[in-house]
Amino acid sequence: xxxxHVNLKVNGREVEVRAEPRTLLIHLLRExxxxxxxxxxxxxxxxxxxxxxxxxxxxxxxMVFAAQVQGxxxxxxxxxxxxxxxxxxxxxxxREHHGLQCGYCTPGMIVRAWRLLEENPDPxxxxxxxxxxxxxxxxxxxxxxxxxxxxAADEMNAARETxx
Amino acid sequence: MSEQxxxxxxxxxxxxxxxxxxxxxxxxxxxxxxxxxYVDDIKLPGMVFGDFVRSPYGHAxxxxxxxxxxxxxxxxxxxxTAEDLKPLNLHYMPTLAGDVQAVLADEKVLFQGQEVAFVIxxxxxxxxxxxxxxxxxxxxxxxxTDANRSMDEDAPVLREDIADKTEGAHxxxxxxNHIFTWEAGDRAAAEQALASAEVVAEELxxxxxxxxxxxxxxxxxxxxxxxxxxxTIWGTFQAPHAVRTVASLITNIPEHNIRIVSPDIGGxxxxxxxxxxxxxxxxxxxxxxxxxxxxxEDRMExxxxxxFARDYHMSGKIAATRDGRITGLRCHVxxxxxxxxxxxxxxKFPAGFFNICTGSYDIPSAHVEVDGVYxxxxxxxVAYRCSFRVTEASYFIERMVDVLARKLDMDPAELRRxxxxxxxxxxxxxxxGWEYDSGDYHAALDKALAAVDYPxxxxxxxxxxxxxxxxxxxxxTGIGVAFFTxxxxxxxxxxxxxxxxxxxxxxxxxxxxxxxAIARLGTISQxxxxxTTFAQILASEIGIPADRITVEEGDTDTAPYGLGTxxxxxxxxxxxxTAMAGRKIRAKAQMIAAYLLEVHEDDLExxxxxxxxxGNPERVKTMAEIAFAAYNQAIPGIEPGLxxxxxxxxxxxxxxxxxxxxxxxxxxxxxxxxxxxxYALDDCGTRINPMIIEGQVxxxxxxxxxIAMGQEIAYDETGNVYGGSLLDFFLPTxxxxxxxxxxxxTTPSPHHPIGAKGVGESPNVGGVSAFSNAVNDAFAHxxxxxAQMPHDHWRVWETAERLGLHG
Ligand code: FES
Ligand code: FES
Numbered sequence: 001x002x003x004x005h006v007n008l009k010v011n012g013r014e015v016e017v018r019a020e021p022r023t024l025l026i027h028l029l030r031e032x033x034x035x036x037x038x039x040x041x042x043x044x045x046x047x048x049x050x051x052x053x054x055x056x057x058x059x060x061x062x063m064v065f066a067a068q069v070q071g072x073x074x075x076x077x078x079x080x081x082x083x084x085x086x087x088x089x090x091x092x093x094x095r096e097h098h099g100l101q102c103g104y105c106t107p108g109m110i111v112r113a114w115r116l117l118e119e120n121p122d123p124x125x126x127x128x129x130x131x132x133x134x135x136x137x138x139x140x141x142x143x144x145x146x147x148x149x150x151x152a153a154d155e156m157n158a159a160r161e162t163x164x
Numbered sequence: 165m166s167e168q169x170x171x172x173x174x175x176x177x178x179x180x181x182x183x184x185x186x187x188x189x190x191x192x193x194x195x196x197x198x199x200x201x202y203v204d205d206i207k208l209p210g211m212v213f214g215d216f217v218r219s220p221y222g223h224a225x226x227x228x229x230x231x232x233x234x235x236x237x238x239x240x241x242x243x244x245t246a247e248d249l250k251p252l253n254l255h256y257m258p259t260l261a262g263d264v265q266a267v268l269a270d271e272k273v274l275f276q277g278q279e280v281a282f283v284i285x286x287x288x289x290x291x292x293x294x295x296x297x298x299x300x301x302x303x304x305x306x307x308x309t310d311a312n313r314s315m316d317e318d319a320p321v322l323r324e325d326i327a328d329k330t331e332g333a334h335x336x337x338x339x340x341n342h343i344f345t346w347e348a349g350d351r352a353a354a355e356q357a358l359a360s361a362e363v364v365a366e367e368l369x370x371x372x373x374x375x376x377x378x379x380x381x382x383x384x385x386x387x388x389x390x391x392x393x394x395x396t397i398w399g400t401f402q403a404p405h406a407v408r409t410v411a412s413l414i415t416n417i418p419e420h421n422i423r424i425v426s427p428d429i430g431g432x433x434x435x436x437x438x439x440x441x442x443x444x445x446x447x448x449x450x451x452x453x454x455x456x457x458x459x460x461e462d463r464m465e466x467x468x469x470x471x472f473a474r475d476y477h478m479s480g481k482i483a484a485t486r487d488g489r490i491t492g493l494r495c496h497v498x499x500x501x502x503x504x505x506x507x508x509x510x511x512k513f514p515a516g517f518f519n520i521c522t523g524s525y526d527i528p529s530a531h532v533e534v535d536g537v538y539x540x541x542x543x544x545x546v547a548y549r550c551s552f553r554v555t556e557a558s559y560f561i562e563r564m565v566d567v568l569a570r571k572l573d574m575d576p577a578e579l580r581r582x583x584x585x586x587x588x589x590x591x592x593x594x595x596x597g598w599e600y601d602s603g604d605y606h607a608a609l610d611k612a613l614a615a616v617d618y619p620x621x622x623x624x625x626x627x628x629x630x631x632x633x634x635x636x637x638x639x640x641t642g643i644g645v646a647f648f649t650x651x652x653x654x655x656x657x658x659x660x661x662x663x664x665x666x667x668x669x670x671x672x673x674x675x676x677x678x679x680x681a682i683a684r685l686g687t688i689s690q691x692x693x694x695x696t697t698f699a700q701i702l703a704s705e706i707g708i709p710a711d712r713i714t715v716e717e718g719d720t721d722t723a724p725y726g727l728g729t730x731x732x733x734x735x736x737x738x739x740x741x742t743a744m745a746g747r748k749i750r751a752k753a754q755m756i757a758a759y760l761l762e763v764h765e766d767d768l769e770x771x772x773x774x775x776x777x778x779g780n781p782e783r784v785k786t787m788a789e790i791a792f793a794a795y796n797q798a799i800p801g802i803e804p805g806l807x808x809x810x811x812x813x814x815x816x817x818x819x820x821x822x823x824x825x826x827x828x829x830x831x832x833x834x835x836x837x838x839x840x841x842x843y844a845l846d847d848c849g850t851r852i853n854p855m856i857i858e859g860q861v862x863x864x865x866x867x868x869x870x871i872a873m874g875q876e877i878a879y880d881e882t883g884n885v886y887g888g889s890l891l892d893f894f895l896p897t898x899x900x901x902x903x904x905x906x907x908x909x910t911t912p913s914p915h916h917p918i919g920a921k922g923v924g925e926s927p928n929v930g931g932v933s934a935f936s937n938a939v940n941d942a943f944a945h946x947x948x949x950x951a952q953m954p955h956d957h958w959r960v961w962e963t964a965e966r967l968g969l970h971g
Binding site for chain 1: 188189191192193194195196197198199200202204205207287288289377378379380381428429430431433460462463464690691692693855856858859860862863864865866867889890891895897898899901903904
């Protein structure tokens with residue numbers, strides 16, 4: 001198989017990767033760039049464990065080829081912490097509200113919730129449940145995940161208000 | 165007086181974050197930042213990848229395998245088949261159930277998805293290319309996928325390797341496709357009770373084949389260090405020590421030269437107890453190539469080849485008086501074990517603890533018989549988030565009691581109340597031989613019924629049915645009541661072992677000189693939060709704050725021997741070992757404190773985190789001070805250091821229980837079932853961390869929802885597996901999952917050092933029955949006694965159709 005050079009921005013950093021065009025984005029991130037936060041739970045687009053942010057949208061990175069991300073901007077769980085690595089309010093809220101158990105779905109779930117709150121900073125429970133319905137969790141029954149996302153939204157909205 | 169001494173006992177206890185506190189999890193910082201370390205995250209220099217060629221047939225003879233085209237793919241290094249494993253005697257491996265399983269198919273394939281060849285390549289893409297190009301020639305054979313036909317005279321013989329063996333691991337076999345017959349109880353007494361009963365209800369209750377499907381699939385990295393002869397395997401192992409011992413026995417590599425490491429595990433639920441061909445192939449490939457070999461199964465492989473659960477066909481008869489006293493129970497189970505008997509049960513229990521099937525009721529006579537048979541399906545038979553076969557047993561009795569209630573025309577909650585084991589009967593010995601440790605069942609049931617206002621629910625249901633009759637609604641409400649008793653914490657070594665390994669567990673504690681500690685255990689967390697909760701147990705025992713205690717598990721080179729985590733055994737067994745090891749530490753600490761305070765040991769009393777001289781609270785030594793002295797002061801007659809180890813062999817199992825109520829609204833025209841309310845009361849004895857318990861209950865109920873309402877691994881008659889991908893296999897999303905209401909009572913276990921019983925699996929055990937009872941109840945007034953699971957939209961619609969509800 002021939003290889004290609006892919007240039008993209010990952011977590012704010014310009015990178016160049018040499019890979020087969022058929023390489024899945026999830027493998028490109030995990031194996032070429034050592035970003036093992038996003039996980040593989042199915043590789044058929046159903047579970048959302050591989051969720052990353054691609055050009056402002058949540059995508060399942062097992063459904064995207066390396067050839068498709070030329071010039072793209074990607075954010076993974078490794079890229080959402082605040083300045084100096086301070087945990088993002090979502091990361092804090094998941095811990096505070098017991099929104100994870102085995103942790104396998106967590107990076108995809110948080111990155112999805114991150115985009116959800118960008119799209120809708122004040123979602124009600126139903127909007128949160130629909131908003132994360134592309135991400136499966138086998139451990140938590142979602143209840144505490146929903147709670148965590150709502151708490152993070154409150155936290156972020158409060159912070160925005162004090163800023164203004 | 166120092167500020168610390170001024171703190172009250174209560175304040176100091178709070179600082180410890182010990183038993184009963186909702187301590188936040190220490191695991192979460194790394195997981196929320198994407199810094200977990202799961203097996204697929206491991207990357208070693210020179211590491212290569214293995215991938216399987218699998219059988220497209222359910223039953224076929226292998227006529228030939230041609231590797232040439234695969235070997236020509238750039239990057240492909242080797243292709244292993246059964247022929248390559250034979251000289252090493254590794255083409256078959258022992259199963260946990262005393263059978264053998266083909267590592268790579270030897271002459272025949274016995275289920276769709278069976279491992280036929282193992283391709284090793286420089287990267288996973290080249291390996292996948294190689295898999296495509298291995299040419300296997302098959303001659304298809306008639307498949308056997310209906311367990312009811314396994315022992316027919318003209319049934320195809322599946323296991324030619326053992327066709328002539330009339331004795332299996334669990335006694336006589338009466339057909340080449342028969343594995344074992346196992347029974348418990350008093351047949352004559354149960355028959356007598358049925359013959360003389362005023363009322364007998366009868367039902368075939370099928371618990372369909374499902375799969376634990378943790379979000380992370382199974383996998384490993386095997387690395388043979390040729391210089392020192394040491395084989396290290398990192399893998400998704402729920403029982404690392406057992407894997408090490410078994411690996412040593414089958415490879416003849418001395419046990420000290422094998423190191424098994426379970427890194428972070430992305431959920432297990434029973435899927436990761438077994439030993440799979442991928443582990444063996446990766447290890448062999450690493451030995452042959454001298455390079456680390458990674459094998460990670462994909463989701464389709466996971467669902468169709470490793471570790472199914474259930475597949476029990478349970479025929480029951482239950483006898484009672486007209487006023488609803490249950491007098492006897494019989495059950496025959498046809499157990500579909502697939503192509504190899506790889507059930508993960510303690511050796512003496514080929515049907516697990518199925519004989520807990522008298523449930524929470526005082527039933528004077530009972531008898532069960534289980535026939536295990538082979539079919540052309542994947543092997544497994546694991547305990548999917550339950551103790552061995554307890555979910556099946558609980559589902560069986562909870563459906564039978566409901567079926568009996570219909571026959572008696574009695575409210576199902578009332579029938580339960582009349583038969584629950586009374587509080588003063590504990591310890592209670594059941595007709596099938598278990599000694600239930602403790603319980604207050606009536607209190608639990610009453611609390612549950614009051615919490616949901618049961619009479620009002622029934623009144624609402626009645627009004628709804630009348631409205632339905634009048635044509636004002638197309639929705640029927642069902643109310644499911646379920647009471648369950650689990651049996652967990654396997655188990656006493658005198659009757660519980662796996663492959664001869666006693667099912668004790670262990671904890672080793674080292675106190676550091678400045679008053680912090682490390683504890684290592686024989687178990688392994690897969691999301692249960694052991695690093696958080698075991699530190700809490702210890703904090704209460706030894707008075708060192710939980711935040712200053714590291715808990716480590718999963719590395720056989722450092723952790724003490726133990727049988728791992730499944731069957732809710734960690735808290736009952738390793739949790740007990742932790743408390744006992746802590747008490748040994750405290751005993752030595754007391755001797756040291758006595759020396760330091762120049763009093764007799766008996767003049768000291770323990771106070772949260774210190775010893776104080778009785779009647780003199782000014783004269784104290786804190787645990788931190790004692791630890792420092794233990795290492796830095798010569799104390800006559802006492803060895804330096806402060807360490808302890810405990811191997812805990814539990815005197816009995818523990819018996820958590822609970823009462824669940826589920827309310828569903830069924831749209832009879834679409835079959836869509838909406839869970840309006842679910843209330844779960846759990847009694848797991850002493851509660852270590854309420855936050856974690858609640859999380860476990862949420863998760864277990866969600867798995868129960870999945871099983872009851874949609875999960876099924878089905879096969880067609882030619883052996884094709886349905887339900888082998890997440891397109892077909894139901895995993896609920898946040899949208900289908902309701903909000904759970906949790907509650908509790910606390911009845912400590914009398915024989916456990918801290919009274920804890922275990923909780924992780926209870927919600928799955930009790931939940932499935934509650935959902936199924938609710939769906940059946942929705943149609944009960946129309947004459948339905950029992951509809952089989954899963955209650956997906958199609959089946960519920962069919963039930964409505966059968967009952968003539970579609971005009
Ligand atoms: S791994 Fe991409 S959706 Fe499951
Ligand atoms: S925490 Fe285990 S899958 Fe979500």
